[in-house]
Amino acid sequence: MSRKGISDKVAVIGMGCTRFAEHWDKSVDDLLVDAAYEAFADAGIEPADIEAAWLGTMISGYAGITLSGPLKTQFIPVTRVENMCATGSEAFRNACYAVASGAYDIVLAIGVEKLKDSGFSGLNSPKPPNDGTAPNFSAPASFSFLAPAYFEKYGLSTEQGREVLSRIAWKNHYNGSLNPKAQYRNEVPMEKISKSPMVAAPLGIMDCSGVADGAAAAIIVRTEDAHKYRKDPMYVKALSIAAGPGDGRLRQDFDFTSIKENVVSSQAAYREAGIKDPRKEISMAEVHDCFTPTELVIYEDLGFSERGQGWKDVLNGVFELGGELPVNPDGGLKSFGHPIGASGLRMLYEMYLQFQGRAGKRQLDNPKIGLTHNLGGTPMQCVSFVSIVGKELS
Amino acid sequence: MKGIISYGAYIPYNRLQRKKIGEFFGKSTYSGEKAVAGYDEDSVSMGVEAALDCLRGTDSKEIDAVYFATTSAPYKEKGSISTIAAALHLKENVRGIEAASSLRSGTSAILAANELEQTLVIASDCRTGAPTGQNEQWFGDGAASFLIGQGPEVIVNVIDAVSVQGELVSEWRSQTDSFTQNWEERLGSTVFLKQVKEVVTPFLEKNNCTADAINKVIISGPGTRAHTQAASAIGFQKNQIQDPLFDLVGATGNAHAPMMLVSALEEAKPGDQLLVVAFAEGLDVMLLEVTEAISRLAKRKGVQGYLTVKNDQTSYSDYLKWRNLLETEPPRRPETERPSAPALYRGYHQNLSFTGSKCRNCGTPQFPKQRICTQCQVKDEMDDYRFVGQSAKVMTYTLDHLAASPAPPMIVAVVDFDKGGRIICEVTDCHPKEIEIGMNVEMTFRRLYEAGGISNYFWKARPIRQKESV
Numbered sequence: 001m002s003r004k005g006i007s008d009k010v011a012v013i014g015m016g017c018t019r020f021a022e023h024w025d026k027s028v029d030d031l032l033v034d035a036a037y038e039a040f041a042d043a044g045i046e047p048a049d050i051e052a053a054w055l056g057t058m059i060s061g062y063a064g065i066t067l068s069g070p071l072k073t074q075f076i077p078v079t080r081v082e083n084m085c086a087t088g089s090e091a092f093r094n095a096c097y098a099v100a101s102g103a104y105d106i107v108l109a110i111g112v113e114k115l116k117d118s119g120f121s122g123l124n125s126p127k128p129p130n131d132g133t134a135p136n137f138s139a140p141a142s143f144s145f146l147a148p149a150y151f152e153k154y155g156l157s158t159e160q161g162r163e164v165l166s167r168i169a170w171k172n173h174y175n176g177s178l179n180p181k182a183q184y185r186n187e188v189p190m191e192k193i194s195k196s197p198m199v200a201a202p203l204g205i206m207d208c209s210g211v212a213d214g215a216a217a218a219i220i221v222r223t224e225d226a227h228k229y230r231k232d233p234m235y236v237k238a239l240s241i242a243a244g245p246g247d248g249r250l251r252q253d254f255d256f257t258s259i260k261e262n263v264v265s266s267q268a269a270y271r272e273a274g275i276k277d278p279r280k281e282i283s284m285a286e287v288h289d290c291f292t293p294t295e296l297v298i299y300e301d302l303g304f305s306e307r308g309q310g311w312k313d314v315l316n317g318v319f320e321l322g323g324e325l326p327v328n329p330d331g332g333l334k335s336f337g338h339p340i341g342a343s344g345l346r347m348l349y350e351m352y353l354q355f356q357g358r359a360g361k362r363q364l365d366n367p368k369i370g371l372t373h374n375l376g377g378t379p380m381q382c383v384s385f386v387s388i389v390g391k392e393l394s
Numbered sequence: 395m396k397g398i399i400s401y402g403a404y405i406p407y408n409r410l411q412r413k414k415i416g417e418f419f420g421k422s423t424y425s426g427e428k429a430v431a432g433y434d435e436d437s438v439s440m441g442v443e444a445a446l447d448c449l450r451g452t453d454s455k456e457i458d459a460v461y462f463a464t465t466s467a468p469y470k471e472k473g474s475i476s477t478i479a480a481a482l483h484l485k486e487n488v489r490g491i492e493a494a495s496s497l498r499s500g501t502s503a504i505l506a507a508n509e510l511e512q513t514l515v516i517a518s519d520c521r522t523g524a525p526t527g528q529n530e531q532w533f534g535d536g537a538a539s540f541l542i543g544q545g546p547e548v549i550v551n552v553i554d555a556v557s558v559q560g561e562l563v564s565e566w567r568s569q570t571d572s573f574t575q576n577w578e579e580r581l582g583s584t585v586f587l588k589q590v591k592e593v594v595t596p597f598l599e600k601n602n603c604t605a606d607a608i609n610k611v612i613i614s615g616p617g618t619r620a621h622t623q624a625a626s627a628i629g630f631q632k633n634q635i636q637d638p639l640f641d642l643v644g645a646t647g648n649a650h651a652p653m654m655l656v657s658a659l660e661e662a663k664p665g666d667q668l669l670v671v672a673f674a675e676g677l678d679v680m681l682l683e684v685t686e687a688i689s690r691l692a693k694r695k696g697v698q699g700y701l702t703v704k705n706d707q708t709s710y711s712d713y714l715k716w717r718n719l720l721e722t723e724p725p726r727r728p729e730t731e732r733p734s735a736p737a738l739y740r741g742y743h744q745n746l747s748f749t750g751s752k753c754r755n756c757g758t759p760q761f762p763k764q765r766i767c768t769q770c771q772v773k774d775e776m777d778d779y780r781f782v783g784q785s786a787k788v789m790t791y792t793l794d795h796l797a798a799s800p801a802p803p804m805i806v807a808v809v810d811f812d813k814g815g816r817i818i819c820e821v822t823d824c825h826p827k828e829i830e831i832g833m834n835v836e837m838t839f840r841r842l843y844e845a846g847g848i849s850n851y852f853w854k855a856r857p858i859r860q861k862e863s864v
Contacts, residue, residue: 380818
């Protein structure tokens with residue numbers, strides 16, 4: 001857990017993001033080149049200006065050469081990082097710390113994933129050799145545990161619960177319909193979401209995020225250098241990651257209505273950024289809506305809603321574009337799909353666009369503080385990442 | 395005198411109504427239903443379940459030897475005794491041997507037990523008859539288990555026994571055959587009748603016993619009628635003949651006579667005399683006498699318990715899929731990789747006996763075994779802690795339609811044990827509409843899958859239904 005942090009020490013001066021889609025005609029190399037060169041152009045720098053890079057990918061390549069090869073970087077250090085679904089955020093976090101340390105002046109954080117080349121739908125990650133006794137259930141199944149547990153604890157009927165989950169998916173699809181880079185750019189009626197075919201009961205296919213290929217990139221410099229590149233950089237206020245000990249698999253006091261990794265990582269980030277009342281102080285958030293009940297639990301874990309009240313906030317529209325605290329204004333994993341290594345940086349890209357007033361039809365009214373959140377693993381055991389970023393220096 | 399100290403049985407939850415086979419092929423069938431092993435069951439897993447039923451209220455560490463009798467072992471080369479011994483938490487130096495191939499290996503194993511020791515006998519079979527054939531209708535799956543020894547706890551004394559060998563090719567399955575083959579049924583039934591007359595009558599005379607002094611005669615013979623003909627030929631009345639379970643279970647191979655014996659013992663009273671006759675290339679014959687100790691035997695599921703809990707709506711197509719008799723499109727998921735043998739080796743004690751750890755510092759039970767306590771984070775202060783037989787409840791669950799499973803949707807539950815500890819595991823023998831938060835479950839030993847020729851055994855949860863609770 002970070003004690004001191006690097007609040008306002010580094011800034012993002014350029015970003016790029018491919019469209020997230022089933023890119024049958026693009027390779028990992030293509031996606032990396034597209035995202036990186038969009039970021040270079042956005043920052044107004046040459047590729048050769050980059051002094052070091054961090055590449056996030058879970059299953060699309062090994063080692064730094066996965067990036068240095070396609071980009072033809074000239075023998076600079078490239079570190080490949082992996083932290084499951086928080087992989088892209090982890091690449092960003094390490095790049096920021098390297099700049100804050102003074103070791104480098106200007107670095108690249110980039111994430112990529114190519115999920116659609118596997119031949120299977122969903123995420124199929126290779127596992128280390130093992131004894132094969134763990135039940136081989138799917139990712140939606142592990143998150144579907146949250147829904148009945150939450151409904152039971154807070155007294156929601158199956159129908160009420162269904163409406164809450166559908167409203168979350170509906171909101172994210174609506175936001176995605178306003179975003180040209182989203183995988184799915186259409187609104188989806190509540191009725192269709194509620195009646196979608198079962199994947200892992202009670203979750204239907206429309207409770208699940210999409211599966212896409214994509215890449216996103218950020219150029220990071222120290223805050224004092226940022227204005228050499230642009231007048232409107234994005235400042236990093238806090239970076240936090242919490243890796244869980246696996247309580248959910250082992251302990252009965254883990255009740256599947258809260259994921260402690262989320263709580264710990266967000267509180268650490270709030271301390272670092274000096275945030276006392278997240279619901280009031282945060283203008284917008286991009287959170288890890290891999291499945292609809294995940295987003296519901298995140299509202300409460302991150303302190304956006306009181307315990308047991310998140311579902312009411314959903315029904316009251318609190319997290320919609322015009323609401324008190326818009327969540328996933330870009331459409332979230334729901335509309336973008338979830339190319340693992342790219343998602344964390346895609347979330348930061350939305351913060352960056354919103355601060356600069358470049359978010360088009362989904363532009364919020366002068367947001368000042370943004371939060372991004374990833375969760376890698378299962379509710380029972382995961383890594384949770386939270387960043388706080390800002391439009392202005394504190 | 396050698397005797398039976400305890401008994402147990404297992405009948406798989408799924409039953410196939412024979413008329414469903416007939417409906418599929420457009421032909422007439424026998425009546426009744428047959429018990430069919432689920433996709434996650436085989437002779438080893440069913441045998442372990444029967445043995446767990448047998449060992450209720452006894453100390454498994456007292457057992458000196460284990461005999462496993464089956465004609466349907468998971469391997470042609472690699473034993474199952476070590477799997478069974480680990481699953482049942484028997485002592486490490488327990489002796490064991492597999493009695494294979496013969497359809498009377500179950501009774502032969504009982505006869506082979508040394509009376510000066512405690513011997514666990516497990517008879518289990520899961521034979522597959524070729525589709526459209528008589529055997530397909532006829533065969534059923536199941537297991538029985540007996541603890542053999544001597545002393546005041548013996549519930550049935552073996553008064554006398556005799557075996558005869560009589561070579562005959564009437565029912566066989568070669569190393570390469572997928573299914574059992576039969577000679578014309580008349581051959582087997584004629585030779586059987588001849589052997590019974592030649593062996594059983596003198597055996598009873600030798601023991602100064604007559605047919606009318608026997609309460610139940612337990613005969614496992616060839617075909618559907620030979621047992622009644624044989625019983626009648628040696629002087630038994632119809633009401634003395636033990637029900638062969640044909641209508642409810644089917645012919646369970648070498649476990650047939652042992653399961654009938656369990657059935658008989660469930661209704662036996664002290665002083666009752668029982669005669670067992672098991673046929674296959676000769677006979678095993680046993681004269682048994684029930685003792686007073688039977689009234690003190692702890693409650694168990696047995697044949698009666700397992701008969702009442704069933705899914706009798708199993709479809710013929712599911713049965714074909716589970717037995718690999720129907721080639722189907724593979725799930726659109728990566729293939730199941732074979733388990734890592736070193737990882738299996740390291741985990742045998744934990745995974746087969748379902749033993750986790752309990753923290754000496756804070757008392758928290760946990761599975762799998764942990765070195766650092768999940769509750770208090772103390773290092774290496776753990777005692778072994780076995781979860782088998784403990785009551786548990788479903789904390790939350792999911793129905794996974796995406797996961798690759800031979801019986802989708804895969805039901806996965808977070809299971810909390812009443813005395814502490816949690817496992818996330820599959821729920822088996824359960825209809826998706828049955829599962830609910832708070833459901834009482836118990837652990838059952840299963841073959842998770844076979845990959846690369848390796849059968850991977852572990853535990854799943856199954857519902858405890860009111861009717862079978864013991």
